[in-house]
Amino acid sequence: MKDLDTLLATAQDAAAIGAKLMTTQAPGTVQAKGDRDYVTELDVRIQHQIRDHLARATPDIDFLGEEEGGGTIDESTDYVWALDPIDGTSNFAHGIPLCATSLALVHRGEPVVGVIIAPFLDLHYHAVKGGGAYCNGERIHASETTDxxxxxxxxxxxxxxxxxxxxxxxxxxxxxxxxxxxxxxxxxxxxxxxxxxxxxxxxxxxxxxxxxxxxxxxxxxxxxxxxxxxxxxxxxxxxxxxxxxxxxxxxxxxxxxxxxxxxxxxxxxxxxxxxx
Missing domain, CATH: 3.40.190.80 (D-Maltodextrin-Binding Protein; domain 2)
Structure with missing residues (x-):
């Protein structure tokens, strides 16, 4: 198993690229991927920049992104980054702040590092397998609602x-x-x-x-x-x-x-x- 804390830092740096671009650049051209399914020019730009960053930082780890084909993850694959450059593209394109850059490291079919940054809400989530979940540096827990x-x-x-x-x-x-x-x-x-x-x-x-x-x-x-x-x-x-x-x-x-x-x-x- 790789050093997950080091890879978390890599994931945080990478996801921050997407978060910054979302708050500083316009969506650009919006194109249809299918029936009422759209991709913005910025989705693709963010994916390219994050993919390039990860390729430099972790050249031995595969990459899967939503844009430009998507695909699946073979559960026998040792390590692969899974990226949604803008999760909530329709929200983002319409100026609705419910959107995020979502990046995970998957090890043989199991997520082991995860980072979600919702920049318009100032929320930065991260988790490491066995290490708990955090938002903006504070430990978080599921609710205790019973009814x-x-x-x-x-x-x-x-x-x-x-x-x-x-x-x-x-x-x-x-x-x-x-x-x-x-x-x-x-x-x-x-x-x-x-x-x-x-x-x-x-x-x-x-x-x-x-x-x-x-x-x-x-x-x-x-x-x-x-x-x-x-x-x-x-x-x-x-x-x-x-x-x-x-x-x-x-x-x-x-x-x-x-x-x-x-x-x-x-x-x-x-x-x-x-x-x-």
Whole structure:
């Protein structure tokens, strides 16, 4: 195992590049990647600069970024950086401050270093496997809410692109179930913040019916290191190959599964394409 504290410092320096560019440069040209899915000129610029920084600092570590192809992580890969240069691109392009640079180091399919910087909110999250989770240098913990009716639960974006109607049947069912049982439902539009805010106790759970390594890896580690539980829809431990990403404090785990489980399972066609 590599020196994770040294690699954390590298990740913090790299993510800070994205955070600074977000606050000092305009989005630039906005181009469509697909149905209602966009990338800004600044997304690509940030990815290039962070990738170049990491290549100089850690030339022996692979790199996977959302822009310019994306892809998957082979769980046999020793080490790979997973980057979302601007998580919440639509928010950023519209001047909504719920966006972040999210960077994780993944070791054989498991996130071991994570950094999430939301520059417009002045929030800097980081975590190292076995070392706890932090925001702006202070240790953070998941909430202690025990009653789902007092819980704030965030949900991931609704689907766009191919098979969006089928994918959204699951999302609508989960939204309806949550709306009838929790204090409030929220949609932030940035998966890294969904998970970071479960870690921070700002929210009590998040239900994201998708799983991309650049979106999730840093947030998953941050939540896990804050004593939150991250699973798939079946309650199994989260993996990079999971179809969903569900984070919650331990006290609400069974209640959340009771409320969300049936809608997820009823609307899950095993032959349908994975959510995205």
């Amino acid at each position: 789902l009716s007092r819980a704030i639960v965030s949900i991931g974006d609704y689907a766009t692109g191919p098979a969006a109607a089928e994918k959204n049947e699951r999302r609508f069912a989960v939204t309806r179930a949550l709306a009838e049982n929790v204090e409030r439902v929220r949609m932030f539009g940035a998966a890294s913040l969904d998970l970071a805010w479960v870690a921070h106790g700002r929210t009590d759970a998040c239900v994201i019916l998708s799983n991309k390594p650049w979106d999730m890896a840093a947030g998953v580690l941050t939540a896990q290191e804050s004593a939150a539980l991250v699973t798939d829809a079946h309650g199994q431990p989260y993996e990079l190959t999971s179809r969903e990403t569900i984070g919650t404090n331990y006290a609400l785990t069974s209640q959340l599964k009771d409320v969300c489980g049936a809608p997820i399972y009823e609307n899950l066609n095993p032959n349908s394409p994975p959510s995205s």
